Amino acid sequence: MPNTLVLFTLLLLWFSPVSAAPIAIVIHGGAGTILKQNMTPEIESAYRQALTESVQQGYAVLKQGGTSREAVIAAIRFMEDSPLFNAGKGAVLTHEGRVEMDASIMEGKDLNAGAVASTTRTRNPIALADAILEHSPHVMLVGSGAEEFAKQQKLAQEDNSYFQTDRRRKALERAIARERGAVLSEDADDPVELVKDKKGTVGAVALDNAGNIAAGTSTGGMTNKRYGRVGDSPIIGAGTYADNSACGISATGHGEYFIRAVVAYDICARVKYQNLSLQAAADAVVQERLVDMGADGGIVGLDPAGNVIYSFNSAGMYRASVNTNGDLHVGIYKQD
């Protein structure tokens, strides 16, 4: 009898659509004026390696049967923990010289979402957004109230200095000097300091073997930001959206424009209401609408079949994906 049960289970696994269901993941680490001539081979290689590790960590979750939400969190945590990206450790500094971070996550199966703005102590803001999705009746928490919730949820807390790096401090000093009228050569700017373009963000979108899409985004915002400024990353519909019937999107760009154009949801709406492919919908928003508004940046996304797409109107976008065939792609420049 136990043998029959084992046989039955094996047969069930064999014929289960789960094993054949497509899985895929796509990530970004920010978009902006990323030009090969400004790069050193060492920096470029460091980014390519970090993007590869991030997307592979997310893909491993999917491969092991994990959910798209878990995969998105794994990929984003990696980039938050890396000082290379403007999220978590290595986030840019506010005018006052500290770090204030925003993040959001959304599930396409039921449109559940969690978002946090202006968190200053939670080690992984994406984990806090996820805890809000899972353990709070609310979608969005901000500031000290969000920190209190994070502590109750026993999420790892850090002193604000943990997030701060010399590279970002130098960028802040230069931004403040420019603001005060100093004329500084761009040659001396950090070659990969996207944040002068206001576009440093990380994000991920995944499709799991249950057919569920999840999307997430995390950021430190803009260098030298003031007054509790919040960009598009924690705004559901602007920086992040997921809907199993149409799309998953994570955006990175000049947040103010992305909020006004409701970028992530507008792409999904064009898929739903105009029957466009996700690539065509994304290009219409990123290459036309945003360009008309004078806004640059980009998005990564995938559709319910697991087709991975990128669209950006800036010189480059840090990005990587593993598609439904298991093929890895890593890119920085347009031609990548």
Added chain:
Amino acid sequence: MPNTLVLFTLLLLWFSPVSAAPIAIVIHGGAGTILKQNMTPEIESAYRQALTESVQQGYAVLKQGGTSREAVIAAIRFMEDSPLFNAGKGAVLTHEGRVEMDASIMEGKDLNAGAVASTTRTRNPIALADAILEHSPHVMLVGSGAEEFAKQQKLAQEDNSYFQTDRRRKALERAIARERGAVLSEDADDPVELVKDKKGTVGAVALDNAGNIAAGTSTGGMTNKRYGRVGDSPIIGAGTYADNSACGISATGHGEYFIRAVVAYDICARVKYQNLSLQAAADAVVQERLVDMGADGGIVGLDPAGNVIYSFNSAGMYRASVNTNGDLHVGIYKQD
């Protein structure tokens, strides 16, 4: 020669589309379980009068050639200053017994927008959202940073106690008692305490004689809210959206669902991409999509021709409008 100039100017004015251009305004003061049997004639009359005054103040701005943004602000300021509505003075109390307010405003001509979350001292949060639109490169400011900006802009500041009313304190006490397991008769609830339904908000949408649409929303959020919770009111795309080519919308409802469904922008997207009338688009979102999600609330809006619309799936919505013919309408219940 001067006479010719005068004649020319008169002719220009005569044939100018401006003088004949339609103007209209529509407002709401929240939606929820508003039933006639729970009302006293005095309370009902107080609401009808306040709605009338609010919409007439906004309409007077339009009539005098003011902009739709100025009209929206005038109407919302009136409701913020009135203790009857959950915005400004009379806003609901957080778990800690204080007031934290959110607001947003958007212009349809250029998609400019301003939004504030968790402000605790600015007398008129809609004026702060407007100052962010006008005087800041950002769209959204939150918490103490937003207060600092408000002070720099010399906006009227109040001690938090200014906003607090006995009625809202009683509602908070009852909410906390219920949370702790007390069984309280609904009969003793405030008859017009919408906030137990999580839907207290005020908003306005206007069309001016230059053909520009503006929309704004302001709220104290939910009674007994915690952890810096932010609802849909300050989220561009969720609580507020304006686009001269399609629509102006201000929403009021269970904010978490309104964020997840990107309510205001979804209505505009259906107009733009499905060629629906604004009423049909709003009904599709409010009477179908939100009902499917289990979310109640409603919206007010107007289209580029100045057609005023309401759509709500709750028992009632405080609302008023002056249409392009100058006709005043004030409503509370479905049949109004």
